[in-house]
Structure formats: structure tokens, C-alpha cells
Amino acid sequence: xxxxxxxxxxxxxxxxxxxxxxxxxxxxxxxxxxxxxxxxxxxxxxxxxxxxxxxxxxxxxxxxxxxxxxxxxxxxxxxxxxxxxxxxxxxxxxxxxxxxxxxxxxxxxxxxxxxxxxxxxxxxxxxxxxxxxxxxxxxxxxxxxxxxxxxxxxxxxxxxxxxxxxxxxxxxxxxxxxxxxxxxxxxxxxxxxxxxxxxxxxxxxxxxxxxxxxxxxxxxxxxxxxxxxxxxxxxxxxxxxxxxxxxxxxxxxxxxxxxxxxxxxxxxxxxxxxxxxxxxxxxxxxxxxxxxxxxxxxxxxxxxxxxxxxxxxxxxxxxx
Amino acid sequence: xxxxxxxxxxxxxxxxxxxxxxxxxxxxxxxxxxxxxxxxxxxxxxxxxxxxxxxxxxxxxxxxxxxxxxxxxxxxxxxxxxxxxxxxxxxxxxxxxxxxxxxxxxxxxxxxxxxxxxxxxxxxxxxxxxxxxxxxxxxxxxxxxxxxxxxxxxxxxxxxxxxxxxxxxxxxxxxxxxxxxxxxxxxxxxxxxxxxxxxxxxxxxxxxxxxxxxxxxxxxxxxxxxxxxxxxxxxxxxxxxxxxxxxxxxxxxxxxxxxxxxxxxxxxxxxxxxxxxxxxxxxxxxxxxxxxxxxxxxxxxxxxxxxxxxxxxxxxxxxxxxxxxxxxxxxxxxxxxxxxxxxxxxxxxxxxxxxxxxxxxxxxxxxxxxxxxxxxxxxxxxxxxxxxxxxxxxxxxxxxxxxxxxxxxxxxxxxxxxxxxxxxxxxxxxxxxxxxxxxxxxxxxxxxxxxxxxxxxxxxxxxxxxxxxxxxxxxxxxxxxxxxxxxxxxxxxxxxxxxxxxxxxxxxxxxxxxxxxxx
Numbered sequence: 001x002x003x004x005x006x007x008x009x010x011x012x013x014x015x016x017x018x019x020x021x022x023x024x025x026x027x028x029x030x031x032x033x034x035x036x037x038x039x040x041x042x043x044x045x046x047x048x049x050x051x052x053x054x055x056x057x058x059x060x061x062x063x064x065x066x067x068x069x070x071x072x073x074x075x076x077x078x079x080x081x082x083x084x085x086x087x088x089x090x091x092x093x094x095x096x097x098x099x100x101x102x103x104x105x106x107x108x109x110x111x112x113x114x115x116x117x118x119x120x121x122x123x124x125x126x127x128x129x130x131x132x133x134x135x136x137x138x139x140x141x142x143x144x145x146x147x148x149x150x151x152x153x154x155x156x157x158x159x160x161x162x163x164x165x166x167x168x169x170x171x172x173x174x175x176x177x178x179x180x181x182x183x184x185x186x187x188x189x190x191x192x193x194x195x196x197x198x199x200x201x202x203x204x205x206x207x208x209x210x211x212x213x214x215x216x217x218x219x220x221x222x223x224x225x226x227x228x229x230x231x232x233x234x235x236x237x238x239x240x241x242x243x244x245x246x247x248x249x250x251x252x253x254x255x256x257x258x259x260x261x262x263x264x265x266x267x268x269x270x271x272x273x274x275x276x277x278x279x280x281x282x283x284x285x286x287x288x289x290x291x292x293x294x295x296x297x298x299x300x301x302x303x304x305x306x307x308x309x310x311x312x313x314x315x316x317x318x319x320x
Numbered sequence: 321x322x323x324x325x326x327x328x329x330x331x332x333x334x335x336x337x338x339x340x341x342x343x344x345x346x347x348x349x350x351x352x353x354x355x356x357x358x359x360x361x362x363x364x365x366x367x368x369x370x371x372x373x374x375x376x377x378x379x380x381x382x383x384x385x386x387x388x389x390x391x392x393x394x395x396x397x398x399x400x401x402x403x404x405x406x407x408x409x410x411x412x413x414x415x416x417x418x419x420x421x422x423x424x425x426x427x428x429x430x431x432x433x434x435x436x437x438x439x440x441x442x443x444x445x446x447x448x449x450x451x452x453x454x455x456x457x458x459x460x461x462x463x464x465x466x467x468x469x470x471x472x473x474x475x476x477x478x479x480x481x482x483x484x485x486x487x488x489x490x491x492x493x494x495x496x497x498x499x500x501x502x503x504x505x506x507x508x509x510x511x512x513x514x515x516x517x518x519x520x521x522x523x524x525x526x527x528x529x530x531x532x533x534x535x536x537x538x539x540x541x542x543x544x545x546x547x548x549x550x551x552x553x554x555x556x557x558x559x560x561x562x563x564x565x566x567x568x569x570x571x572x573x574x575x576x577x578x579x580x581x582x583x584x585x586x587x588x589x590x591x592x593x594x595x596x597x598x599x600x601x602x603x604x605x606x607x608x609x610x611x612x613x614x615x616x617x618x619x620x621x622x623x624x625x626x627x628x629x630x631x632x633x634x635x636x637x638x639x640x641x642x643x644x645x646x647x648x649x650x651x652x653x654x655x656x657x658x659x660x661x662x663x664x665x666x667x668x669x670x671x672x673x674x675x676x677x678x679x680x681x682x683x684x685x686x687x688x689x690x691x692x693x694x695x696x697x698x699x700x701x702x703x704x705x706x707x708x709x710x711x712x713x714x715x716x717x718x719x720x721x722x723x724x725x726x727x728x729x730x731x732x733x734x735x736x737x738x739x740x741x742x743x744x745x746x747x748x749x750x751x752x753x754x755x756x757x758x759x760x761x762x763x764x765x766x767x768x769x770x771x772x773x774x775x776x777x778x779x780x781x782x783x784x785x786x787x788x789x790x791x792x793x794x795x796x797x798x799x800x801x802x803x804x805x806x807x808x809x810x811x812x813x814x815x816x817x818x819x820x821x822x823x824x825x826x827x828x829x830x831x832x833x834x835x836x837x838x839x
Contacts, residue, residue: 190695200675210685
């Protein structure tokens with residue numbers, strides 16, 4: 001009896017894990033929506049959804065870049081630092097107008113991304129070490145440029161942070177457009193295909209003549225640029241540049257969203273829809289606990305549980 | 321003499337994977353002190369059977385009896401502790417630990433204080449390994465050893481754990497002939513000690529050299545078992561393939577047609593004085609359109625390095641490569657590919673296929689930029705190319721979207737060929753194109769190479785299979801220690817001459833040899 005049960009268990013469990021990895025994140029989001037509808041007052045209001053979406057938008061944008069980097073079997077720890085750098089540089093150059101400030105931000109971010117990519121692609125430093133260097137150095141640079149919090153008074157920047165089109169905030173629109181764009185790049189361009197091949201087997205990609213180094217550098221530059229976008233948007237919403245705390249622990253939130261969304265850390269696969277859903281799941285989870293007045297420590301524990309579940313599901317796919 | 325005891329008995333074993341019945345009611349009986357050949361084409365079920373025996377998979381049905389007791393291993397470790405050790409094709413050891421640590425991993429000798437007893441470990445490791453013909457500093461990390469020596473360490477480790485049954489899955493695929501001899505003497509010693517060996521290999525010579533019994537699997541079923549001596553080679557091959565005897569005989573040993581019509585043109589590939597530190601010392605060779613040039617030599621003679629140097633993936637210290645009259649920039653794989661050089665690498669699994677991507681993506685990988693506009697992939701053009709080559713090379717996959725990692729070795733190799741043929745190459749460098757793939761697929765690949773040469777491609781063929789090298793090549797360049805030591809042309813392309821050249825004999829080009837080679 002027990003024997004028979006044992007024999008049938010593995011395929012069922014394998015299928016369950018497979019299902020969990022593919023759809024678990026969506027099921028989680030759906031579950032939280034249903035639970036909140038029932039237990040949280042005023043949950044089903046447009047205002048609430050707008051607040052949640054505005055809060056999650058920067059995480060989604062950073063996670064998009066992170067998903068690309070993880071797809072190459074890398075990781076980028078410097079995204080939070082790039083957000084802080086973006087905040088500093090925005091404050092420094094806003095005097096010349098918003099557009100010059102944004103260009104300056106893009107230049108700085110691209111520089112950080114290029115440094116990451118070059119360390120990984122040419123020097124051969126492991127991604128976690130290379131980007132750790134830039135994580136520390138990037139935030140240091142941000143603080144050197146702007147040592148303390150500075151209020152920003154620029155109407156254009158303010159409208160970028162709080163304006164909307166037909167009731168949909170710019171932040172959400174920008175995040176959505178970027179998500180679609182990144183998904184398109186992964187699916188339909190040579191760059192996307194090459195990125196996945198490199199992540200799955202770099203030696204094979206090299207021998208197949210793919211421009212491995214170029215792709216890696218572009219991936220890290222894109223990731224840094226996306227982090228910079230998130231940094232500018234967060235600054236715009238705050239109407240203040242705060243290089244000390246902006247983007248703190250953002251790298252972990254982004255990695256969590258990517259992993260929970262079903263993109264394996266071993267590279268070769270990128271799931272953009274899952275990544276967005278992963279960020280939303282964590283956001284909803286946090287919001288739920290906060291709304292029911294549970295202390296923040298509970299939020300962290302809940303996040304940990306979700307991550308462990310995601311990693312467990314991913315493990316099931318890796319075998320066989 | 322009493323009949324040897326039955327040490328391992330498998331009855332009615334079945335295993336099904338999604339969509340595939342991998343093993344169907346298979347029986348296997350192994351006696352103590354017996355070297356038992358387990359053979360079959362790829363996909364016949366050998367690997368599945370081994371994995372069931374060693375606790376990697378669980379059977380769907382059937383019994384495994386080991387030393388008189390019914391067993392059910394949950395993990396490879398359980399199987400190993402019970403006395404079934406396995407040596408896999410790839411060495412499964414820890415490269416950064418010392419040789420001695422690897423040998424004793426998990427059962428290290430301890431001092432009275434419970435610390436590792438390194439002195440004893442090193443002494444014993446030295447003793448054990450010397451009986452396997454491996455004389456190295458056991459304090460060195462394992463990765464400093466050659467693959468052959470690493471395999472010996474794996475073998476020593478497997479046997480040292482009090483194994484009663486040792487399973488060897490293509491143990492010689494990366495060994496040199498001298499090392500194979502050592503392996504055989506070890507196997508014979510195991511046999512004399514009453515240990516049973518299950519020996520999986522595609523090399524018929526080896527089977528007849530060491531095995532006494534044979535079990536043949538085909539499509540997940542046992543189709544033959546008995547004494548190997550009762551089955552001659554042709555019978556063995558026909559049993560394995562499930563084809564009529566006459567058919568196999570007609571086809572001969574390989575699918576190569578023989579000599580090609582070689583246009584008397586300028587060479588399409590010309591390598592001059594290729595040198596790379598420690599590996600190559602002034603290798604020069606030419607390949608003309610329509611010609612298959614074999615690259616002969618032992619393991620480590622510089623064959624793979626020569627191919628990699630030509631394809632731009634090995635940095636050269638000096639030398640030039642010219643393709644169709646145009647000199648190549650050294651050390652750049654993309655440049656070599658653009659010039660029309662394609663390399664089918666030796667290590668198909670880690671350097672060739674991208675295992676997690678589909679058949680379609682793998683075939684399109686290199687040619688993708690040509691099928692794209694402004695970086696956007698044209699899916700219809702990809703489909704057209706993929707369909708063409710899947711049909712032309714008869715790639716067997718459930719669909720173009722199946723992961724390449726799930727295909728058999730032969731089909732993986734065809735996917736790689738398709739990847740390169742889609743690029744319209746001028747020169748194909750084939751490094752062990754048929755290693756580890758089943759007989760049927762081997763014949764198909766050989767036939768393809770023939771056809772491609774007939775179409776005017778220049779082919780450089782590397783193979784440790786002498787027969788394949790001799791029958792497939794129009795000319796053979798022989799390497800030794802990274803330098804060219806001879807070249808066989810025309811009637812000289814025989815196994816005998818090749819082995820003599822490799823061995824370093826340089827016979828005068830006259831009379832006496834002819835009698836030997838044609839006799």
C-alpha cells in the first residue's frame with residue numbers, strides 16, 4: 001500500500017512542481033486578490049489599485065533588467081546603487097532642465113553598466129563579484145556627488161512623478177511599455193535569442209560564433225539604464241533626491257521578483273510576464289500584511305516563504 | 321568447479337518516461353567474476369537500465385535481486401554502499417580536491433582525534449593507484465591529471481568501496497590505447513577477484529577483448545543474451561540494429577563511399593606553421609574542395625587543437641590560416657565563421673549544443689543574424705531553414721520545439737551539422753563526429769560527410785576510430801606531440817601505415833610495405 005503510494009508520488013510531484021514553476025506566481029497573485037477582496041475593506045477601489053501599481057512600478061522596471069542579466073546566468077547587484085546615482089545626477093543637472101538632466105543620468109548609468117559588462121565579459125570576473133564592486137562604488141559616487149537629501153522643485157519632474165493619462169499614472173504606463181518592449185526584445189530579436197543561448201551554454205555560444213562579449217556588455221548596460229529609469233521615476237515621485245536610501249535593497253527585491261516569476265538563476269530562460277507578476281505578488285503580499293497592521297518583520301518572513309517556495313519549484317524543473 | 325554465484329538478477333524491469341517506454345520487461349543476469357557486455361544503439365535503454373540498477377531512477381515494475389536479496393535503491397549512494405559502483409562516461413569527481421581526497425571521499429581515514437589522517441590517506445592512495453598504473457603525486461589536485469588518469473582514479477575509487485558489481489558506462493571514450501590496456505588488465509583482475517563487471521561500450525574490439533557474456537537491448541527490450549564468443553561481429557551488429565545480416569555485410573563497416581572527385585584546384589583551406597604554446601608546433605596542412613583530409617594521431621597529439629586553431633577558438637602564437645585565398649584574422653571565431661569555416665566540436669554536450677534551447681533555436685543559432693532585419697528575427701525564414709535541414713538530415717525530434725538536450729547523441733550531432741550547413745560553409749572541421757552515437761546514426765553521419773564532400777566542401781576529419789578515419793579520408797595527415805609527422809596519400813591510406821606512422825616508424829616508400837598493406 002505504502003509502496004504503491006511511493007511509486008506514484010514522484011511523477012505527480014514532478015508535475016505539480018512544474019505547474020507551480022510555470023503558473024504558481026499567477027496563482028499566488030490571484031489568491032491574494034481573492035483573499036483581499038474578502039478580508040480587506042476598500043480593497044476593490046481604483047484608488048487602492050493605483051497606489052499599489054505606482055508603488056510596484058519601479059521594482060518592475062528594475063526587475064526587467066535583472067531578468068535579462070539573470071538570463072545570461074549572471075546577476076546585477078549594482079541596480080540599487082544605480083538608482084541612487086540617478087537620483088544624485090538628476091539633482092545636480094536639473095538646473096539645466098529636465099532633458100539635459102536625463103541625458104546625464106543615462107550617461108552615468110551606461111558607464112556603470114559598461115563597467116559591469118566589461119568586468120564580466122572581458123576580465124572574466126564573476127558577475128556577483130563584479131557588480132558587488134559597482135554596488136559599493138556606485139552608491140559611494142552618488143553620495144560624493146550629493147551628500148544629503150535635496151528637495152527638487154521642477155514642475156516637469158513633478159508631473160513625471162505624479163501626472164497621469166486618463167487616470168493612469170505615467171509611472172504605470174512607463175513600466176508597462178518597458179515590460180512589453182523587453183518581452184519583445186527577448187522573443188523576437190537576434191539579441192534576445194543570443195542572450196538566452198549564452199546563458200544556457202557560453203562555450204557553445206562562443207564556438208557558434210555569437211558576439212558573446214558584445215551581448216553581455218549590452219545586457220549590463222540595459223540593466224543599468226532600466227535601473228536609472230526607476231531611480232529617476234522614484235525621485236520624481238518623492239520630489240526629492242535621496243541618494244542615501246533610494247534603491248536600498250532594491251537588488252534583492254528585483255532578484256526576488258525574477259526568481260519568483262519562474263526565471264531560473266542558471267540562465268538560458270527569461271520569463272518577463274512572470275517577472276512582472278513576481279513583483280506584483282510581493283507588492284500585494286506586503287500591502288496585505290501592512291493593511292492588517294502586522295509588523296514589518298512579518299512581511300519579511302512572508303517574503304522569505306514565497307522565495308523558498310519559488311526556489312523549491314525551480315529545483316523540480318532542474319532535475320531529469 | 322562450482323558454478324559462479326548469481327550476483328545480480330533483474331526480472332521484468334520496466335520504466336516509462338513521458339511519451340517513451342524506455343525499458344520493457346527486461347531481464348539481466350550477472351554472475352560473480354563475469355565481464356558482461358551490455359550493448360545496444362542509443363535509445364535502446366542501456367542508460368536507463370544502468371540508472372535503475374544504481375538507484376538514479378525507480379522502476380515502474382520489476383524486481384532487482386542483488387546477492388540473493390531483493391533490493392530497491394533510493395539513491396546512487398545506497399547502491400554504492402550495497403556494493404554496486406558505477407563509472408560514468410564523464411568523470412564524476414571533484415577537480416579541485418587532491419587525488420587522494422577524491423579517492424577516499426566520504427570514507428577518509430581518521431586519526432584518533434577524528435581528524436583526517438592525511439599521511440595514511442596519501443600512503444594508501446599511492447599504493448592503490450600504482451596498481452592501476454597511475455603514478456602521480458596524490459597531493460596534487462585532480463584536475464592537473466589527464467582525463468585517462470582521472471578515469472583510473474574514478475575506477476580505483478569505485479572498486480575500493482567493496483563493490484561486488486562495477487558498472488562501466490563507456491569507460492574508454494576518452495582514454496588512449498595504452499590506458500585502455502591498463503583498464504583491461506584492471507578489469508581482468510577484478511574478474512579474477514570474483515567481482516562482476518557490466519561493460520557498456522560502442523567499440524566492438526573492446527567487447528571481444530574483455531567480455532565473456534553479452535546482453536543486447538533494442539528499443540527497450542532484451543533481444544539477445546548469452547556467451548559473447550557464440551556471436552561474431554556481424555551477428556552482433558545485426559542483432560543490435562535489428563537488420564538482416566546480408567544488408568549489414570553489404571554496407572561494410574562504415575558508410576563512406578571511398579575516394580572523392582577532387583577538383584584539382586587551389587586549396588580551400590590552407591594552414592601554415594600553426595603554433596600555440598605547449599600544444600602546436602608548426603602544423604601545416606591543406607584541404608582542397610571536395611576533399612576529406614583525415615587528421616590522425618593519438619589523444620593529445622594536437623588534433624583537436626589544430627581544428628580549434630583553424631576555427632579561431634585557440635589563440636595562436638604564430639601561423640596563418642587562409643580560407644579560399646583570404647587570410648583569416650587569428651583568434652576570432654566569428655571571423656573564421658564568416659570566412660566559411662565551421663567546427664563541429666569534440667565535446668558535443670558542453671561546447672556544441674545549447675541544451676535548454678529547442679531544436680529550432682539550436683539550428684538557427686549561428687545563422688540568425690542573416691535571417692534578421694534590423695535585429696528582428698524573421699520567424700518564417702527560420703522555419704523554412706529549420707524544416708529544410710530537419711528533413712534533409714533526418715533529425716528525429718517530436719517537434720522543432722523539443723529541447724535539444726532531450727535528443728539522442730546522434731540527433732544532437734545532426735542538429736549541430738544543420739546549424740553549420742545553414743551557414744553555407746566552405747570548410748567543415750569535424751572533431752570526432754561519430755563519438756558516442758549509435759551505429760545507425762553513425763552510418764548516417766558518415767554518409768552525410770561523404771555527400772557534403774561530393775558537393776565540394778573541404779572536410780577535415782578527426783576520429784579516434786581508425787576504420788572511420790581510413791575509409792572516410794582521401795588523405796591523412798598524422799600528428800604527434802603537436803607536430804606533423806607524416807602524411808598518407810592514395811594507396812598509403814591504410815590502418816597499418818597509419819599505425820606505423822603514429823608509432824613513429826617511417827618506412828621507406830618502397831616495396832616491402834606494399835606486400836603487408838595489401839596482403
